[in-house]
Amino acid sequence: MKYNLLLVDDEKPIREKLINNTNWENEGYQIFSASNGEQALNIIKEKGIDILVTDIQMPKISGMNLIEKSRKNSGHLKVIVISGFAEFEYAQKSIRFGVNDYLLKPFRSEKLLEVVNKAREELIKEKNNEQRLAVLRGEISNYINENKLNTIYNWLIDDQFFQYQSLIMDRVDLNAVLKRGSKDDILKTVNKIIEELKSVNLNKEKLYVVLNNLILESFKIIKDLDYKAEDLMNTIDKNKMESINYDNLKEIEIMLKEFLLRLHDLISFNPGDKNAEMINEMKEYIAANYQDGITLSEMARKFNLSTGHLSNLFNEETGESFSDYLNMIRLNKAKELLKTTNDKIYQIADQLGFNDAYYFSSWFKKQVGASPTTYRDNINLL
Known part of the structure; x- marks a missing residue:
């Protein structure tokens, strides 16, 4: 059985990467794509989409409005939000619309496949639960009929x-x-x-x-x-x-x-020591896995926290947001590699979990004020 997957992003290069960097058909998915929220909503209504992957900032209908409207058409729809660094904290608020996962740009194609497969597993689990409930309802129904029980029990089935x-x-x-x-x-x-x-x-x-x-x-x-x-x-x-x-x-x-x-x-526990210990564990995990495109929801599941509580806890204990900290780790590693190795820019981009060197260079320049090449060439001055 193939699952219907809808990929939505208004930037054509990113949309094409979402579509083409993974062999979705071999993974068991029928692919649909849209360049804006309005187009995406029509596809959801017509095609019976199982999993939605959407950007936040889009023309006509924003990602948030798309999610909200989509929920009215499909209660079982699984939603994965992708967002840029500046939009990440805003994207977390979409939890009230039942978002299943978040991905912070840039991310590896393997990471996208991982969270999409996880959403599919949740769908399968829900369907299995419904099947088990159907069997249970049948057994209860037979018992009620065989024993001629009062109709007051009908709500059970x-x-x-x-x-x-x-x-x-x-x-x-x-x-x-x-x-x-x-x-x-x-x-x-x-x-x-x-x-x-x-x-x-x-x-x-x-x-x-x-x-x-x-x-x-x-x-x-x-x-x-x-x-x-x-x-x-x-x-x-x-x-x-x-x-x-x-x-x-x-x-x-x-x-x-x-x-x-x-x-x-x-x-409830004494929050001081426990929270500090947990944050240290999180930092160790981030340091070991930052190149894999760690998400807030992934961290929440790993440490058995709600996403909102993790976000607040991280901010309280470190003085910065989870996304700021993750960004800082990647930036420091980028600087280290530029200083201490002769690796090509695309090789460094790959080590840091970026899909391509162009996006890495753009991101680095935005953070530092100079491109990776300029930074490396003028390392002593900088």
């Missing part, structure tokens, strides 16, 4: 309900938010859940099941950290759970926020 609940679980990364997210991350996650619930019409029984499954999933995550069941149960306000009105989403929102914040407090 409601296709729309099961698909919707599965979608919530896929979109909300409770694991990262609970284990390493900030309190603000938790509040934003609950807001996201509530917004999802507002968009559909679920009765009291269905809301009850969604809420309880979220609680059980949260317990499962924390139990992996060796907490006792008694400690977990103490995070539930029993009186509030029994008195909550499941017709009132505001009450559900308040209860869920209080519950998740209690869990967060249960496993």
Whole structure:
């Protein structure tokens, strides 16, 4: 089975590299391309795109607007954002639109293939989950029919309900938010859940099941950290759970926020030493892998943090953004190679993870004020 991949960039040279530097057909993809957001949106509507790779700054419809509008046409669409250095912090904000990954220009074609394949794996996982849910619904349906149970149980086999609940679980990364997210991350996650619930019409029984499954999933995550069941149960306000009105989403929102914040407090650690230790680990990882086009979301997954929390934590501990730090590492290495080796400019570009020497030269001149060749020729003066 081939997956439909849409590559969007308004700059023709970059778009052609996205298309031609990888043998997409051999990798199992049907390729579509667009030069602006409006064209891309029409392709998404007509072709049933599975994975979208898009630039941020584009004419007619921006990358952000494209993502937002695309979500309305395809709930399962996977989105990868590519952006220049200046746009990177802005691109991170697209997380609220369900972006799956980010790539900071320049990046290797191998890195793009890696994140696209990762998005495909997530799609396959979702489809497998839906198939398992379909089997489970069938078994429950047979049991209800064979035992002539009351129709009150019919919500258990409601296709729309099961698909919707599965979608919530896929979109909300409770694991990262609970284990390493900030309190603000938790509040934003609950807001996201509530917004999802507002968009559909679920009765009291269905809301009850969604809420309880979220609680059980949260317990499962924390139990992996060796907490006792008694400690977990103490995070539930029993009186509030029994008195909550499941017709009132505001009450559900308040209860869920209080519950998740209690869990967060249960496993919270002294941030000082732990955070400093984690940042040092991140710096070591960046130093060893900067040439591979490291992304913020990749780092977040590796260190089990939400992207927002990682970005804030890195800034607090180092005084600079993740993208600034990564840029500095690459620039220092570029200067070192220009000073200490006789490697050609294209060889240095390749060692640093740039797709071509022209882009590297342009980037270097923007950072230093001189081209790599000029820098090398005037090293003592500079």
